[in-house]
Amino acid sequence: MKLLRALSVAASAAALSTLSLAGQTAPASAAGSFVVSESQFNQLFPSRNSFYTYAGLVNALNAYPKFAATGDTATRRREAAAFLANVSHETGGLKFVVEQNTANYPHYCDTSQSYGCPAGQAAYYGRGPLQLSWNFNYKAAGDALGIDLLHDPYLAERDSAVSWKTALWFWNTQSGAGRTTPHDAIVNNKGFGETIRSINGALECDGKNPAQRDDRINLYKKFVGVLGTDVGGGNLSC
Secondary structure, X not given: OOEOOOOOOOOOOOOOOEEXXXXXXXXXXXXXXXXXXXXXXXXXXXXXXXXXOHHHHHHHHXXXXXXXXXXXXXXXXXXXXXXXXXXXXXXOOOOOOEOOOHHHHHHHOOOOOOOOOOOOOOOOOOEOOOXXXXXXXXXXXXHHHOOOOOOOOOHHHHOHHHHHHHHHHHHXXXXXXXXXXXXXXXXXXXXXXXXXXXXXXXXXOOOOOHHHHHHHHHHHHHHHHHOOOOOOOOOOOO
């Protein structure tokens, strides 16, 4: 699916103790406070692409500190499960870093935008955990995160933390085809179905593509179990 995403992380690496993971370092304090442990992450994504590191995800959390850190412990775990379930659906279990249908690549350049497509017409294909795509989405995400993704969209497939941040940008700030951001949907108990509506509701909600929608729901049910919580209130479906 093709969404809008972006990221920005400002870290103070100097005074923080760190942990080393897959060649990267993540603030130990951030890893310790995240409701998903490294072992749980590995359990959820046993066959993931090595690009998608746990350290990259933990580093990205600094960009959106309210993510999986709002409400009681059950709500925090529920949000992490909801986010990762949608991510798993979008990437085949974190196996795909970029969109697999290369024929779509030239389609994601909206030339009506004043800034055009400076990286090239075919440069704004889907990348990362929620498959950021379109030049205007790279522009918006990059602006929010303080990263020039419009001119260098490839950064979202070269840097794990940046890639994770693009997904967190959408999750925490964009409503997409829905009525609320996915973050607000979970913390305000509106149900997992509202996260589906925001991310791909135009194609999967209101009776369209039920198999795709149900795959997200089944992943969510599995992931809340691994994280030790439940599906919560609200509608599971859309």
